[in-house]
Amino acid sequence: MKFDRALRRKIFSHSMTVLSGLAIVAILVPLAAVIYEAAVLGGSVFNVAFFTQGIPYPCSPHPGATCQQGGIAPAIQGSFIMMGIASLISVPLGIGAAIFAVEYGAHRPWARAIGMAADVLAGVPAIVAGVFIYALLVIYDPTISFSALAGGLALSIIMVPIVTRTTEEALRVVPNSVREAALALGISRWKTSIRIVLVAALPGVLTGVLLAFARALGDAAALLIVDGGGLYGFRGFNQQVAAVPIWMFTFATSPYKNWVTLAWGAGLFLILLVLALSVVSRLVLDRMTKKMRGG
Amino acid sequence: MSLGNPFPPPASRARLRAAKWGDRIFLVLTGLGAAGVIGLLVAFVAVLYYKAQPTIKLLGFSFLYTQIWNPTGGVYGVVPFAVGTLLTSGLALLIAVPLSLGAAIFLTQQAPQWMRRPVGQVIELLASVPSIIYGFWGLIVLVPIMRVDVEPLLKEYLGWTGWFGGTPIGLDVLTASVVLSIMAIPTITAVSRDSMAAVPLSQKEAAISLGATDWEVTRRAVVPYARSGIVAGVTLGLGRALGETMAVTLVIGNKSAIPTSLFSQGQTITSLLANDFFEQATPLELPALIEAALVLLVITLAVTIIGRVILARFQRSGTAGLE
Numbered sequence: 297m298k299f300d301r302a303l304r305r306k307i308f309s310h311s312m313t314v315l316s317g318l319a320i321v322a323i324l325v326p327l328a329a330v331i332y333e334a335a336v337l338g339g340s341v342f343n344v345a346f347f348t349q350g351i352p353y354p355c356s357p358h359p360g361a362t363c364q365q366g367g368i369a370p371a372i373q374g375s376f377i378m379m380g381i382a383s384l385i386s387v388p389l390g391i392g393a394a395i396f397a398v399e400y401g402a403h404r405p406w407a408r409a410i411g412m413a414a415d416v417l418a419g420v421p422a423i424v425a426g427v428f429i430y431a432l433l434v435i436y437d438p439t440i441s442f443s444a445l446a447g448g449l450a451l452s453i454i455m456v457p458i459v460t461r462t463t464e465e466a467l468r469v470v471p472n473s474v475r476e477a478a479l480a481l482g483i484s485r486w487k488t489s490i491r492i493v494l495v496a497a498l499p500g501v502l503t504g505v506l507l508a509f510a511r512a513l514g515d516a517a518a519l520l521i522v523d524g525g526g527l528y529g530f531r532g533f534n535q536q537v538a539a540v541p542i543w544m545f546t547f548a549t550s551p552y553k554n555w556v557t558l559a560w561g562a563g564l565f566l567i568l569l570v571l572a573l574s575v576v577s578r579l580v581l582d583r584m585t586k587k588m589r590g591g
Numbered sequence: 592m593s594l595g596n597p598f599p600p601p602a603s604r605a606r607l608r609a610a611k612w613g614d615r616i617f618l619v620l621t622g623l624g625a626a627g628v629i630g631l632l633v634a635f636v637a638v639l640y641y642k643a644q645p646t647i648k649l650l651g652f653s654f655l656y657t658q659i660w661n662p663t664g665g666v667y668g669v670v671p672f673a674v675g676t677l678l679t680s681g682l683a684l685l686i687a688v689p690l691s692l693g694a695a696i697f698l699t700q701q702a703p704q705w706m707r708r709p710v711g712q713v714i715e716l717l718a719s720v721p722s723i724i725y726g727f728w729g730l731i732v733l734v735p736i737m738r739v740d741v742e743p744l745l746k747e748y749l750g751w752t753g754w755f756g757g758t759p760i761g762l763d764v765l766t767a768s769v770v771l772s773i774m775a776i777p778t779i780t781a782v783s784r785d786s787m788a789a790v791p792l793s794q795k796e797a798a799i800s801l802g803a804t805d806w807e808v809t810r811r812a813v814v815p816y817a818r819s820g821i822v823a824g825v826t827l828g829l830g831r832a833l834g835e836t837m838a839v840t841l842v843i844g845n846k847s848a849i850p851t852s853l854f855s856q857g858q859t860i861t862s863l864l865a866n867d868f869f870e871q872a873t874p875l876e877l878p879a880l881i882e883a884a885l886v887l888l889v890i891t892l893a894v895t896i897i898g899r900v901i902l903a904r905f906q907r908s909g910t911a912g913l914e
Contacts, residue, residue, distance in 0.1 A: 309804035313701050319693025320702075320710070323776045327717050330728045330773070392624020400618065406625075412899070413629045419895040420635065420888060421834025423861050427868070427884040428635050431642040453631065460628055484610030486617030507719070514721020517836035517861065521868055541723050545837055548727045556731070563724045570719050 338564025341365060346561055351527055354552035363554040368562050370529035374537035375513060377530050381448025382455055382512055387505055390459025398467040399489050411464060418457035425453040426521030444537040447523035454515055455508040462504025466497035499584040506577040510570045516541035540566060643882035645875060654882060660847045662872035667879040669886050671849045675857040679764060680832040683771035688825060691779035699787040700809055711784055718777035726838030729770035734761040734842060742854060756852040762844040765853040770838050775828035782827060786820020787813055819905045826898030833891050836861040860887040
């Protein structure tokens with residue numbers, strides 16, 4: 297009887313191991329399929345034209361005819377302009393809030409309130425952020441509620457909580473003795489915060505900023521509400537501007553062959569950019585932590 | 592942190608004054624940042640509430656329980672979309688949580704050493720792939736597979752449950768849930784893997800010394816210790832599923848009615864916003880859409896807060912938690 301039970305437990309344990317092994321196969325197969333599809337189909341349009349030309353005439357190839365391939369140059373330009381606006385707003389705002397929470401508010405209730413607010417904001421759906429910016433700008437000035445500026449503002453809302461949270465965590469890791477040493481040397485508080493604590497926390501801060509950048513760059517939902525994409529590159533901050541994820545959405549839902557292929561190209565472009573950002577942030581993190589340890 | 596320096600270094604009065612002003616300005620600037628983050632949250636609710644006033648005044652609470660959305664008839668009810676959102680996200684979690692936990696357990700407990708880090712990093716990377724790519728893949732690759740292979744099978748063998756009625760066409764609630772689960776899996780796996788990897792060896796050794804099998808070590812020592820990380824991961828995944836727009840809009844079929852089976856075309860609050868925000872049938876539809884966005888905001892706020900309450904309870908109950 298006793299032997300039986302031990303055997304049963306062992307068999308159960310082994311079958312759970314097999315099941316968890318199957319789980320990882322089950323999750324990696326569809327994820328690999330997504331990346332594979334994007335790499336193969338998207339890779340086929342990766343050439344000079346893809347990065348320099350604009351949207352092609354819609355076309356599905358008839359026998360004997362070829363379609364113009366075109367590219368996503370205006371969308372790349374638009375995406376980066378809106379990301380620039382978003383970064384200019386969210387990076388100082390998020391870092392400022394985090395410094396305030398950690399350097400001035402340790403153990404005080406509103407320091408926790410900032411963390412809580414950032415957590416809650418991080419959970420706000422991107423499309424609701426878009427609706428919020430639209431509603432806000434419509435009150436203020438309806439003519440700019442659908443523009444590159446509005447798009448940048450909406451993307452900044454996606455970035456702010458990520459920057460705040462990661463900066464906060466990075467600042468908290470800096471030991472208090474560092475602050476005390478700086479203050480004991482007569483260095484003023486703000487210089488201590490910026491030149492010593494923030495610098496020590498820089499790898500973490502940078503990783504957070506890159507993470508936020510990657511998240512906002514690929515987001516189409518917020519932009520759908522406040523910018524809508526459009527066909528053209530940058531024509532002014534109060535004008536609609538094209539964006540990569542929006543074009544991907546437009547192309548994906550179109551019946552035209554060359555547009556669908558271009559959508560895969562846009563998808564591969566986004567994947568590679570996110571990949572590059574995360575590799576860069578990891579390298580920065582590694583190198584800077586090594587440098588700091590090595591003195 | 593109050594650090595009065597009892598031995599101020601010799602400094603000119605002007606420098607001291609400059610430092611004092613520098614401190615003040617810096618305090619104000621960072622304080623503005625802090626106020627901005629908190630203010631943003633307050634502004635969110637206030638602005639949406641203000642712009643939704645016309646329908647809130649006109650329809651009152653009926654917006655929350657009316658089951659029909661018919662802008663031309665002047666009838667607005669959020670129920671079909673709230674059901675769509677909760678149904679797809681719930682189903683997605685049902686698929687994603689067991690698979691993600693299984694994968695996290697495998698990666699931290701059973702996998703050979705050489706594959707733990709690389710596979711973990713790849714999964715972390717997949718968590719940051721833009722959702723529209725998953726949606727596009729769902730539309731082009733998954734929808735035909737669901738229509739031709741998966742759904743007829745489900746209908747044949749599980750049709751009696753009533754969940755799989757109607758014609759399987761691929762663009763439906765089930766496909767949307769599958770795409771959402773594929774999207775949520777890397778997030779949940781990455782966070783729970785981190786917390787399972789942080790379980791101290793002594794915990795596991797204690798269980799092993801008591802004669803526990805591999806599974807019992809995981810079940811009794813690892814999972815309880817890592818539970819706050821697991822809850823955090825699931826909350827994060829749920830939050831992403833609830834708020835996901837593009838991936839869902841592409842595959843759910845976009846029909847404004849309460850789904851009657853998993854093969855029904857449906858609509859989530861997010862896909863409603865994506866589809867209708869700029870094609871409003873009547874002037875009153877805009878405030879109705881903004882009110883729907885407000886409802887979604889409240890749902891996601893509730894999920895975030897419930898997640899935090901559970902975490903706080905875990906931490907108070909004494910299990911060494913990870914946040």
